[in-house]
Amino acid sequence: MxxxxxxxxxxxxxxxxxxxxxxxxxxxxxxxxxxxxxxxxxxxxxxxxxxxxxxxxxxxxxxxxxxxxxxxxxxxxxxxxxxxxxxxxxxxxxxxxxxxxxxxxxxxxxxxxxxxxxxxxxxxxxxxxxxxxxxxxxxxxxxxxxxxxxxxxxxxxxxxxxxxxxxxxxxxxxxxxxxxxxxxxxxxxxxxxxxxxxxxxxxxxKEAALTFPDKARACIRRIFTQRRKQLGALCRRDPHPGAQAFYAALQARGYPATVRPEEIPVSEWALLAETGNSDW
Incomplete structure (x- = not known):
């Protein structure tokens, strides 16, 4: 006790x-x-x-x-x-x-x-x-x-x-x-x-637990230091090509360039690991 x-x-x-x-x-x-x-x-x-x-x-x-x-x-x-x-x-x-x-x-x-x-x-x-x-x-x-x-x-x-x-x-x-x-x-x-x-x-x-590559994690942290800015501009300025691949995947799913990081669901951030794998 x-x-x-x-x-x-x-x-x-x-x-x-x-x-x-x-x-x-x-x-x-x-x-x-x-x-x-x-x-x-x-x-x-x-x-x-x-x-x-x-x-x-x-x-x-x-x-x-x-x-x-x-x-x-x-x-x-x-x-x-x-x-x-x-x-x-x-x-x-x-x-x-x-x-x-x-x-x-x-x-x-x-x-x-x-x-x-x-x-x-x-x-x-x-x-x-x-x-x-x-x-x-x-x-x-x-x-x-x-x-x-x-x-x-x-x-x-x-x-x-x-x-x-x-x-x-x-x-x-x-x-x-x-x-x-x-x-x-x-x-x-x-x-x-x-x-x-x-x-x-x-x-x-989770049964299909997802972990992010180190560079993808760093990219997400960078993006959220400016959480109120538009995601399109943040990804275009990001130094890593995986960020551009992520943004292109979001656009293909109908997200506008004006969407902000905090408005993107967790399930969509998984794309950063998936689309960026060859780049990370």
């Missing part, structure tokens, strides 16, 4: 550790949310699971109790030492990598053959959620992700075309994953209490 706020504070003090807000260290202290995370993930004993930012190990312990094989990545050396001392000795099914999740988005599995059907379950550090997600979407793709993250980030991930939050990350994520559930989580479920709202999000990999 999670520690109470006072127990969490006392444990951190005994470790000589102050929560680092720049790293987004807000520790989950609500048992109901831990149980909800495990239930949403639909895990069974023996399932391979990646955890990002395990912190004090609250969610880690719940995953281990199911019998999962947990591969965790923790950047903070003090927290990593705590996990090594208190969880690793009792659990042969836990592997801990001390490092940055932006360098190891799936806890080192990107450097070797990832097990088929692995999942990610994580209380993500808010400061890195979007760059981490972009790294994950480069593959290998987990079959499912259950993520606690800042509501603002969750809104961007789930945004539909024509809305102000729709952008490059919306396209990358929705091309590969179906968003199945969103649960608002109160700030009181964390210590220290964050100044932002949180959301528990479940993402299931």
């Amino acid at each position: 999670p520690l109470s706020p006072s127990q969490t504070r006392e444990l951190l003090e005994s470790m000589g550790h102050q929560p680092n807000r720049k790293l987004g260290q807000n520790f989950l202290i609500d048992g109901n949310i831990v149980r909800k995370s495990i239930a949403l993930a639909e895990l069974q004993s023996g399932d391979p699971v990646v955890e990002v930012g395990p912190g004090l190990g609250t969610l880690t312990a719940a995953l281990l109790a199911v019998g999962c094989h947990v591969q965790a990545v923790e950047r903070d050396p003090t927290l990593a030492a705590h996990l090594r001392d208190h969880l690793l000795p009792q659990h042969a099914n836990l592997q801990l990598l001390e490092g940055d999740c932006l360098d190891h988005p799936v806890a080192g599995l990107e450097e070797k053959a990832a097990p088929e059907g692995f999942s990610i379950v994580a209380n993500l550090p808010y400061a890195v959620s979007t760059p981490w997600m972009e790294a994950v979407l480069c593959g290998p793709l987990p079959r499912r992700m259950v993520l606690m993250l800042q509501k603002e980030a969750a809104d961007r991930y789930a945004s539909k075309h024509g809305t102000k939050n729709f952008g490059a990350i919306s396209i990358f994520l929705q091309s590969a994953y179906q968003i199945h559930s969103r649960h608002l989580v109160a700030a009181s479920c964390f210590y220290p209490v964050p100044k932002v709202d949180s959301v528990l999000l479940r993402l299931d990999r």
Whole structure:
């Protein structure tokens, strides 16, 4: 079970550790949310699971109790030492990598053959959620992700075309994953209490999940830095020929030159990967 706020504070003090807000260290202290995370993930004993930012190990312990094989990545050396001392000795099914999740988005599995059907379950550090997600979407793709993250980030991930939050990350994520559930989580479920709202999000990999080549991803990012400008002009000025191929494909489908990036549905952005393949 999670520690109470006072127990969490006392444990951190005994470790000589102050929560680092720049790293987004807000520790989950609500048992109901831990149980909800495990239930949403639909895990069974023996399932391979990646955890990002395990912190004090609250969610880690719940995953281990199911019998999962947990591969965790923790950047903070003090927290990593705590996990090594208190969880690793009792659990042969836990592997801990001390490092940055932006360098190891799936806890080192990107450097070797990832097990088929692995999942990610994580209380993500808010400061890195979007760059981490972009790294994950480069593959290998987990079959499912259950993520606690800042509501603002969750809104961007789930945004539909024509809305102000729709952008490059919306396209990358929705091309590969179906968003199945969103649960608002109160700030009181964390210590220290964050100044932002949180959301528990479940993402299931699509049967025909699409990932974009690096240059196509860069092109989409460039286009969305000027999201209110007309797409025709943006593609004509883009330095990569794949952008022109994309624009030609959109014109063939009846889109006018005046259409703006935020008005194009996710399904059409897939053309950028398909028509540009020979150019990327």
